[in-house]
Amino acid sequence: MTTIAIPPGMPQYDDVPRFDVARVRADFPILNREINGYPLVYLDSANTSHKPRQVLDVLEEHYALHNANVSRSVHTLGTEATEAYEGARAKVAAFINAPSTDEVVFTKNSTEAINIVAYAFSNASLRPDADPRFRLGPGDEVVISEMEHHSNIVPWQLLCERTGATLRWFPVTEGGRLDESGLEDLVTERTKIVSLVHVSNILGTVNATSRITERVRAVGALLLLDCSQSVPHLPIDVVDLDADYIVFTGHKMCGPTGIGVLWGRGELLAAMPPVFGGGSMIETVTMARTTYAAPPARFEAGTPPIAEAVALGAAVDYLTGIGMRAIQWHEKELTAYALDALASVPDLRIFGPTVPVGRGGTISFALGDVHPHDVGQVLDSLGVQVRVGHHCAKPVCSRFGVPAMTRASFYLYTTTEEIDALVAGLEQVRKVFD
Structure with a gap:
């Protein structure tokens, strides 16, 4: 077993789990x-x-032996593909301790997951009957930070341009931490959503979010955490984290490219309007109007990344095993x-x-x-x-x-x-x- 020589001053622990x-x-x-x-x-x-080979083998086996579309066919291959796809959703839900598998939406990556939430706000803002938590207009505010990946900046800039809302942000200290000194002035009753990185992809900073979460709850806003750099590296429990949404991506956690995850509280996903229209996300369609499926299908229009999701499930198995x-x-x-x-x-x-x-x-x-x-x-x-x-x-x-x-x-x-x-x-x- 490989051991690491810890520099002086770093605590030594005998009870932490190890692997070879x-x-x-x-x-x-x-x-x-x-x-x-x-x-x-x-x-x-x-x-x-x-x-790892364990993920590559699952990806190859799926295409070689179980290739079919999901949620469309009653034949054997279609059933096998659907069971594998939904089985991967269940594995992801368990991995982050999601209360329900229906709260796990498969996306292309973290970027698409954030955009889904941002465009749901945009679409809701056009509908007077939409849930008021998702309606934005002049005078409303969105809060991010100076520490964000572009994928957690640009979608919110575009949302504010579309709706007339104002974008604000936490600055970063010289030591690379979020500057929370102006928290109460930054997150106010005008704030509709706060979207922050959990672990910075450039500074490595792990953001302790409890104080921000408390303030978000006090003003009635929503909280999204970009967990692209935390879900692959830390035990993540969405119940303990107490966010409204988290996003992460498969290719950073031993999985394939082209697959990501949006987790959202069930009642929020149910209140969100769809973003993409097409097959699989509908309840019924007539020439006059369409009604929409319940989440997660509502946000998974068209043929999804089936093999990639199955391989992501294998990656979850691999990481869980270690x-x-x-x-x-x-x-x-x-x-x-x-x-x-x-x-x-x-x-x-x-x-x-x-x-x-x-x-x-x-x-x-x-x-x-x-x-x-x-x-x-x-x-x-x-x-x-x-x-x-x-x-x-x-x-x-x-x-x-x-x-x-x-x-x-x-x-x-x-x-x-x-x-x-x-x-x-x-x-x-x-x-x-x-």
Whole structure:
């Protein structure tokens, strides 16, 4: 079993669950690759995670043996596909402790999930008989933060443009935390929805949301949490989290691309108007009018990503088998190790929390005056894969006065040896550009 040397000052715990990282890595075929003659060091899991053989096999088997459309046919293949698709929904619901499987809507990704909520507000705003919680107009406000991924900024900007509502946001402190000092002035009786990232994809910050949730409830607003970077890495319980919606995506949690999840409280989904029209989302259709199916079908128009959903169910099985608490602690220890190791690199500036408390395994940094693209190219020549750029979070880069950042991100298959390779690679970058 792989163990991690924890830097001085980091608490040691004997009762946390552990797993054998070497055995986990053996499940991921891609980790056997070499890049430019070097062993692959993949430190870009916040972008997309790799897929274990257990997920790849399920995806292949579904197409090979059970391929059919869902909720349309009574023949054997159609029944098998439907059962597998709905079985995956049940697995996802259990994974996040959703009170009902009907609260799990399959989407293309987190971006589409957020847009579904935003467009439901937009559609409701055109209907005088719509639930008033979803009607927006001039004088109403939507609140986000400066820390958001573009997918949790642009849909709300567009919604405010369509409805005349005002967009407001929490600023970010120099230490990479949400600045909640103006909470009561920011979230008011004019606020209709607050939409925040749970774990930042660029700063690694884990946002403690309890104080914001309390304020949201006090003013009668709704709360959406972008959990794209938390559901794959932390135990998530939607009941304890006490949000109204959460979104996440399959490809960041060992699943395939093209599949995501919108979880919403059942009574809210039932009150939301549809966003996409077409087959499968209807109750009945005449030439004069249409009535709509109950959620989740109401929000899943057309043929859904069936095989992708089934494979996402397999990813949930895989992560559950390892244990989300074990994954959380593995990454916490890796992050402590990485923060300590990166501190030894001269002229390296870390953006976001510099202690492994209230932060996840995503570390963005600058190396002196070397442009991140140059950092990334040198690291790639050594087999080390990191992401460079604005990470779909340009306001964060602007906040810290840089055009781009280099980002290393970890997952259950990451080792301390790979972090050592990153540090050695950064030393090589310094030599090239010294």
